[in-house]
Amino acid sequence: MLFNSYPFILLFLPVVLAGYFWLGRRSNFTPVIWLALASLAFYAIGNWQFVALLLLSIGFNYGVGHLLIVAKLGPSHRKAALALGVVGDLLVLGIFKYAGFAAENINTLFGSHLAAHMLPVGISFYTFTQIAFLVDAYRGQVAAYALPHYALFVTYFPHLIAGPILHHKDMIPQFERKETKYPDGHLMLCGVIIFAIGLFKKTCLADGIQPLVALAFEARSPSFDQAWCGALAYTFQLYFDFSGYSDMAIGISLMFGIFLPVNFNSPYKATSIVEFWRRWHMTLSQFLRDYLYIPLGGNRHGRVLRYVNLMITMLLGGLWHGAAWTFVIWGALHGAYLCVNHAFNALMPTIPSPLARPARIAGAALTFLAVVVAWVFFRAESVAWALRVLHAMADPSNIVFGREEIAALVLVAVYAALVWLAPNTQGILGYDHANRRVGESLRAGRMRPLFLYGASLVLAFGILGIQSHSEFIYFRF
Incomplete structure (x- = not known):
């Protein structure tokens, strides 16, 4: 879905805003879930076939981050966890973004016919966002966050498709604040x-x-x-x-x-x-x-x-x-x-x-x-x-x-x-x-x-x- 489209301006955005602030009157937690689900819906409208990949990426990075933040691992195990997370992210990015480039060059050099595949929109942005999260978690610079807040941090629809690259220290505390759940004229x-x-x-x-x-x-x-x-x-x-x-x-x-x-x-x-x-x-x-x-x-x-x-x-x-x-x-x-x-x-x-x-x-x-x-x-x-x-x-x-x-x-x-x-x-x-x-x-x-x-x-x-x-x-x- 595009920001510069009638369905987004006249339907999607008003509905999401209304639901967010209506739920905000009743709870501090459900608006976060609502906004995360709305962000996934925003992504799914144009890229439904890659929603599972986005969810797997969130679950994988949150799990590795949890190990680095909460689990009492030794230095060698912490390095191994960080390496697992970063290599996993880069491997997924490499497969889905650069495999086609590699196949094209191999075809040119050897006359082969390797096939490319579709690029998931926004994969560079949500991958870099989560790599920064893992590196900071390894450095001891990340607090323990609830999964809905982390999921919203990654999927937040204003940034999901084309940036900016968000930082957890800047965004998640804003999602946790009660004041953001009430409309400010x-x-x-x-x-x-x-x-x-x-x-x-x-x-x-x-x-x-x-x-x-x-x-x-x-x-x-x-x-x-x-x-x-x-x-x-x-x-x-x-x-x-x-x-x-x-x-x-x-x-x-x-x-x-x-x-x-x-x-x-x-x-x-x-x-x-x-x-x-x-x-x-x-x-x-x-x-x-x-x-x-x-x-x-x-x-x-x-x-x-x-x-x-x-x-x-x-x-x-x-x-x-x-x-x-x-x-x-x-x-x-x-x-x-x-x-x-x-x-x-x-x-x-x-x-x-x-x-x-x-x-x-x-x-x-x-x-x-x-x-x-x-x-x-x-x-x-x-x-x-x-x-x-x-x-x-x-x-x-x-x-x-x-x-x-x-x-x-x-x-x-x-x-x-x-x-x-x-x-x-x-x-x-x-x-x-x-x-x-x-x-x-x-x-x-x-x-x-x-x-x-x-x-x-x-x-x-x-x-x-x-x-x-x-x-x-x-x-x-």
Whole structure:
């Protein structure tokens, strides 16, 4: 089921909200069960054949976590339990997400005919979420949780399909609080406004520019201007698609009185690749840092090993996004970008004040250009197709610039202005996940009429822009 669909907005969400708060008047426990069952139903509507796999994953990880938290195991047995849990999770992920990739490469090399299979939606997100849980349980950083709370933590439908990657310390205490079982009018209103903004970003902005992507990625031999318009169109489509989903997830969760972590913070305003990864898919960046980069050694063993660890982390991060060589190359590019960024910072730790502003502008432009080049591999159907697009982007002698290309360039410029000049949703609503605050200016009443009229208009446009089937791009990962 999609957030940007009439059945979800008009039926599923109102029913789940009503049931959650009605049960909350009678018990502190049954609303959690209700929400977990609703989340499973949400998943089952589009992926019913993989519900059993999701339930087995929950049971397996909860059982291993219980051993690590409650059972008095010796050090060697604790390591064995952790290894069992992590290897089991990675084995399932490997079989269901990467077996097709392996079969495709084996078929290419040996001319065989091994079959691939369907990818369970959301498997990367709920697997990483549970691996973090097991590692923290081994470290002694996890309290004993009831199974319904843990099941809801994994299946919570606002995040289940496309993130953010949740952390047990942040989410389960919110599920345990009695206050979240009662409707909060202010949080409900803020949730609707944030949801409306996200819906508008998805149905009007991301879906609106999607046809231009074909200029680069569906043409056999795109011209210089077509390749650039198509690559930039995809750059902005992905931006508003992911930003829209992130807003919608936060907005839906706020309606239940639950704060999700911020996962997207105007990444194209970054002045370096390091900053880009602090703003783009923030929970994935934190997961890769805390559970892969730092355990590999981080920057503790010298500069060379630091760069090796960065490359390994980003290669695996690229492979996490998809089982294809294009994603591996995308991850390798970002790993190389990060190495260059850190090397530059080591050589020039400070920039003289007269050059600081020009350096930031140059850094932002260079960062954006590097990101666009990497997105070409992220979007292309094959490495050869990506190289074809990049070759066209590097050949200014082949220019068409007809009426269609001029119109495309104007639309791309409008999107660029929105990205760099408009405030993001956190800025508009004052969303503060850490302190559990949102919409303080709205609560005070100073901006209330403007917010209400603006949100109503944005919601109307967002609903009218809903197409019959328009998945979020991150649903594939």
